[in-house]
Amino acid sequence: MQMRIKEIQDEIVDEFSMFDDWDERYQYVIDLGKTLPLVEEQYKTDENIIKGCQSKVWLHGEQQGDKVVFTADSDAILTKGIIAILIRVFSNQAPADILEADTAFIDEIGLKEHLSPTRANGLVSMIKQIKMYALAFQAKN
Amino acid sequence: MLDINKIRADFPILNETVNGKPLVYFDNAATSQKPKVVIDAISAYYQTINSNIHRGVHTLSQLATDAYEVSRQKIQKHINAKHAHEVLFTTGTTHGINLVANGFSKFVKEGDAVMISAMEHHSNIVPWQMLCEREGATLLVIPMNERGELIIEEFEKLLTDKVKIVAVNHISNSLGTINPVKHIIEKAHSVGAAVLIDGAQAAPHMHLDVQQLDCDFYVFSGHKACGPTGSGILYGKEAWLNMLPPYQGGGEMIKEVTFAKTTYAELPHKFEAGTPNIEGGIVLGTAIDYLNAVGLDNIMAYEQELLHYGTEKLLEIEGLKIIGTAQNKTSVISFNVGDIHPYDIGAIVDKMGIAVRTGHHCTQPVMDFFQIPGTVRASFSFYNTKEEIDALVAAVIKAQRMLS
DSSP, rough: OOOOHHHHHHHHHHHHHOEEEHHHHOOOOHHTTTOOBBOGGGGGGGGGGGEEESSSEEEEEEEEEEEEEEEEEESSHHHHHHHHHHHHTTTTBBBBHHHHHOOOOOHTTOOGGGGGGOOOSHHHHHHHHHHHHHHHHHOOO | OOOOOOOOOOOGGGGGGTTEEEEEEETTTTOOOOHHHHHHHHHIIIIIIIOSSOOOHHHHHHHHHHHHHHHHHHHHHHTSSGGGGGGGEEEHHHHHHHHHHHHHGGGTTTEEEEEEETTTTTTGGGHHHHHHHHOEEEEEEOBBBBOBBOOHHHHHHOOOOOOOEEEEEOOTTTOOOBBOOOHHHHHHHTOOOOOEOOOOOTTTTTTOHHHHHSSSEEESSSGGGOOOOOOOEEEOHHHHHSSSSSSSSSSSSSEEEEESSSEEEEEGGGGOOSSSHHHHHHHHHHHHHHHHHHOOHHHHHHHHHHHHHHHHHHTTTEEEEEEOOOOOOOOOOEETTTTOOHHHHHHHHHHEEOOOEEOOOOOOOOHHTOOSOOOEEEOOTTTOOHHHHHHHHHHHHHHHHHOO
């Protein structure tokens, strides 16, 4: 049975609590980036690009049954790692649950600065886009 | 010679720690840190003479007006302008460029051309594009070579009597290139074009002499030159400033207002509508005094030393490539390491207390030219040290290890 969003977030917080230093946390983020389900080339379009001043993010969402499944990519490795964490949380969830969820857990794992609206790395817009997909699929149903 | 320890003691922020590490501030091309004399002068202004200028008969207003005008004269002397009224206070470089680009609607007609260069900051591109769109003029761009130097032969080919104004930077913010502006000015004048020099990156690092350059306009920001944010200068030759229409209407810029007609004030007030950034203008003078006390020749010599040391040390890192390798450049090193995204390096070195800029530095066309998403940019100032450069090198190596 698919875990609920909150359970996944707790699990991630738990994983990060093993690390004492920023470099171990960052290394883990970098490694998680390698597990990211990548956007298929056909969806790596200008339409699916979320432009930050600093790094680019591609996001694609599709409906599978009553769930929304996301794939993504980024040209920066740290951004990619954080996307992987967000996708792990939000992908394969029901639209209503996605819309309800927040991202406060990012603070707890010490990556808050990457989700700052002023960081211009596309991640804040990416979360908005995830919710937009959820909203669109919910409206369709 | 600079007494670097003494200088560092002038800058309180250099004692700060960031992410638990001593701050290494290498984002000087974005904004400089402020010496204590500047910080104190801001506070002293508000504590002793704060009042509105150029209109009150009361003593305090007179004191503030005097301080503001004394600062204007200091800056006049500093850039060697002929007259103090050729020195206009602005909010910064962008403001100065917009003021001139707006006024140039009067001189640019359909079919004319405006010339900029391939290495301009967005602030010295967009106002000219807007001017061209308004008037139906063409925007010409002086190209650059792989080292990040303007191709002067191409500039000369592009230059015709259709060109009404040439706007180029003195020093490139993303590449560090020092441009041959004197030559550009001379050539532009030979076809009757005016020249605006964007001196945002030059003012903190070198002697300025607008009469020797013979430029028609010169702009810079206070905040990059140890001065307060929101202060800046537009120098313009008297004849040009008299011809240019006012930019903004309001108080202070008028001689007489009736509902039928307003007559404008004399220079410089014609361009200084409304209550200006009084404290910024006054304290910019303090910052200029500070730079002159340290000595711009000393600053330039020491920063060149840092540039050479930094270039040599950074190039020892495997796969590191410097973007902008002009013969004649200032202490700006833009680089990439292999195909690692600049954002990744910037975020990791930040964790080690090192402030660098990453991204396109508001020069997207430059990044497009080099076909890169951006760079990591370390820009050194005279309060930086070789030890700090060593810390940067170690941090970049660590980032490279983590990311590959």
